[in-house]
Amino acid sequence: MWIVEYRELIRILTISDLKVKYQSSVLGFLWSLLNPLLIMLVLYFVFSDIFGMREGQFALYLLVGIVGWRFLANGTMTSISAIVGKPSLVTKVYVPRQVLVLSTVLSSFTSSILEFSVLVPLLIFFGVDLSINLLFFPLIHLTFLVLVYGLSLILSALYVYYRDLNQIWDVLLQAGFFLSPIVYPISIVPEKYLAAYMMNPVTLIIEMYRDVLLYATTPSPGDLAFIVAAAGAALLVGGAVFGRLERRFAEEI
Amino acid sequence: MSSALPDPRSIRALANGKIRLRRDGEGEDAIVVENVSKRFRIPHEKKATFYDHLLGVVRGGSYSYEVFSALEDVSFTVRRGETFGVIGPNGCGKSTLLKILAGVLYPDSGQVRIEGKIAPFLELGVGFQPELSAVENIRLYGAVMGLSRRQIEEKREDILEFAELKRFENMKLKNFSSGMYVKLAFSTAIQTDPDILLVDEVLSVGDEAFQKKCAAKIEEIRRAGKTIVFVSHALPTVRDLCERCILLDAGRIIALGDAHGVVDEYMRVMERAE
Numbered sequence: 001m002w003i004v005e006y007r008e009l010i011r012i013l014t015i016s017d018l019k020v021k022y023q024s025s026v027l028g029f030l031w032s033l034l035n036p037l038l039i040m041l042v043l044y045f046v047f048s049d050i051f052g053m054r055e056g057q058f059a060l061y062l063l064v065g066i067v068g069w070r071f072l073a074n075g076t077m078t079s080i081s082a083i084v085g086k087p088s089l090v091t092k093v094y095v096p097r098q099v100l101v102l103s104t105v106l107s108s109f110t111s112s113i114l115e116f117s118v119l120v121p122l123l124i125f126f127g128v129d130l131s132i133n134l135l136f137f138p139l140i141h142l143t144f145l146v147l148v149y150g151l152s153l154i155l156s157a158l159y160v161y162y163r164d165l166n167q168i169w170d171v172l173l174q175a176g177f178f179l180s181p182i183v184y185p186i187s188i189v190p191e192k193y194l195a196a197y198m199m200n201p202v203t204l205i206i207e208m209y210r211d212v213l214l215y216a217t218t219p220s221p222g223d224l225a226f227i228v229a230a231a232g233a234a235l236l237v238g239g240a241v242f243g244r245l246e247r248r249f250a251e252e253i
Numbered sequence: 254m255s256s257a258l259p260d261p262r263s264i265r266a267l268a269n270g271k272i273r274l275r276r277d278g279e280g281e282d283a284i285v286v287e288n289v290s291k292r293f294r295i296p297h298e299k300k301a302t303f304y305d306h307l308l309g310v311v312r313g314g315s316y317s318y319e320v321f322s323a324l325e326d327v328s329f330t331v332r333r334g335e336t337f338g339v340i341g342p343n344g345c346g347k348s349t350l351l352k353i354l355a356g357v358l359y360p361d362s363g364q365v366r367i368e369g370k371i372a373p374f375l376e377l378g379v380g381f382q383p384e385l386s387a388v389e390n391i392r393l394y395g396a397v398m399g400l401s402r403r404q405i406e407e408k409r410e411d412i413l414e415f416a417e418l419k420r421f422e423n424m425k426l427k428n429f430s431s432g433m434y435v436k437l438a439f440s441t442a443i444q445t446d447p448d449i450l451l452v453d454e455v456l457s458v459g460d461e462a463f464q465k466k467c468a469a470k471i472e473e474i475r476r477a478g479k480t481i482v483f484v485s486h487a488l489p490t491v492r493d494l495c496e497r498c499i500l501l502d503a504g505r506i507i508a509l510g511d512a513h514g515v516v517d518e519y520m521r522v523m524e525r526a527e
Contacts, residue, residue: 008405009396016382092379094356094371095397164302247359250352251293 002096009095013103018110032111033118036066043183051185057214060126064213065182067115068206072148073173075108079152080159080166083249091250098242101156105149113141123213131216140208140219143231147201150234157245160252180206201230282368283449283480284331284354289363291324291349291504323349325504326363331449333368334478338495338512340488340519345501347484351451354482369448369480372398376453378438383427387418390426391441398445408444415470416440417463436463443470449480492516 003010022028040062048058082104089095116137123130159165180203181189189197197203204223211217296318300306309316324346331337339347352358353365380397381390391412395405413419416436426434452471471494475481485491491498491512498515500508500522508518 005399006396008392008400008402011402012393012396088376088379089397091357092376093397095399162301162303162306164304168303250357 002098003102006096006099010099010103010106013099014106014110017104017107021107021111029114033115036063036070036115040066047183051188060123060128060214061185061210062183063119063122064209065180065206067112067119068144068209069177069180069182069202070115071108071112071144072151072202073177074111075105075148076151076155076169077166077173078108079104080155080169082152082156083160084156084163084253087253090253097246097249098153098239101152101242102149105145105152108148109141109145116141119213128214129216130213133212133216133218136208136212136219136224139224140205140212140227143227144205146231147205147227147234150231150236150238153235153238153242157242157249160245160249176202179203182206201227281333282330282366283333283335284337284368284482285366286330286354287328287364287366289324289327289350289353289360289365290322291346291353291358291360293321293323294318295321322504324353324360327501327504327506328363329499329506329509331480331482333480335497336475336481336483336495338491338498338515339482339484339501340486340491340498340516341501342523346504347501348453349504350501351453351482351484354451367449370399370446371449371451372442372445372447377435377442381426381434381438384425386423386425387413387429387437388422390437394438394441395445398442398447400445408446412437412440412444415444415466432460432463439467443467443474447479449482450474451482451484453484488516488519 022032040059043062043066044059047062051058079101082101083090083097086100089100090097120130155165155169179197180200186194186197186203186207204227208219208223208227211219296316298305298309300309300316327346327350339350341347349358353360354367355371356367378394380393382393385393388409391409392402392405395408400408413422416433416439418433418437418440421429421433426437429437450471471481475494483491483495495512497510498508498512499506500515500519502522507522508515
């Protein structure tokens, strides 16, 4: 299995990706934490009056949603160029190309874990009761990892052939941001669209982050099963698409 | 052997429905190439974006392309422990063949079976990063070759010693001279302990003393029973080093057999062409 045989390469590429990410800006790592906080403040001032939620509560509601969403957005936007960005490892030598995608996704995953860990003191500061339900967090986050990886396989493979895909995906992500419950509560979604709305696995995942981090609620087994199935499907489809498109990578790059 | 059922764990990649195998068994054949063809499509109009495709639909543009046939129906077998030469004029398909053997390119039809670990020396120092030190680059290159961290650490001293770069192990690669660079690259590649070596004219690295050392190392590897596929324009070297050899021209094998015979045949063809 390539994932075992090339684990050292995956580890090295992930770490060097993180180093580049955090060294290229002056504030480095701090920026990656400030970014979601600042976005939260902007959205807070825009939306806080509209939904009439309690102040502190709405800030945290936003923050959990933003940090969760950032993993999807950053993970897919950086790994879309995972293949195109490392031409020598594609055309000059054989390594399983999935290694390149997986290592960029893992680097975003690590950033995301760091962002969530910084969130915890904030939760305590605002008086949220952390409960045993926190133990569901790793399961949810790992499921999200599989989902993002599956999407990234499709995107990075298509990007080799369609070099404007990043522009299109950027727009789709913007749409997705407002189609998921990040800046508004689900209660404002009209009844007739609700069934379709809840079919979006990202919606469920973000709601579960809030369940376990903010509301001390246990996620429903049905929802958990749904997101695991969705992530599994993304992985299967992603693997199949990638395998099909991979054959001509070396010619197209 | 080829009659045995493929072990599913050893399937490395799928090539057009054909299975590319990598087994660590003790079969007699190291590389089996069967009816491999590779054609490159050269589009008249390069469409690299969705926008281009959309524009093509609106304007009624065509998807016409020219087909360049790089390899046609190539079959041969390299036996375990053999040194096998590939010769031919420029553009005959040597590089395409090497890239297919390395797993970088996929054949359009036919299949390739590789038994054992293959080290493609298509270009030395692939993946080396100038901002990293020599030792860090050794780790990176070892990882590219699929070695584990422990295996890499075990080889580290040998690599530095062979490259004569022990003193510079913590120097960043960007400060290396080009000679030191290729020494490090060659030493790292050669120490990854492959079963099959693909060598593409990279033996001429470094100064004369280092070249001799490389030649001796290759000879040592050969005697250790490893398989070597050697692509070169240096006909005398091919004749001396290789047991068997193929001659490619315009993507087809025009001679296969004893290295002396094939090299002589090639020289005759060249003379006639002149």
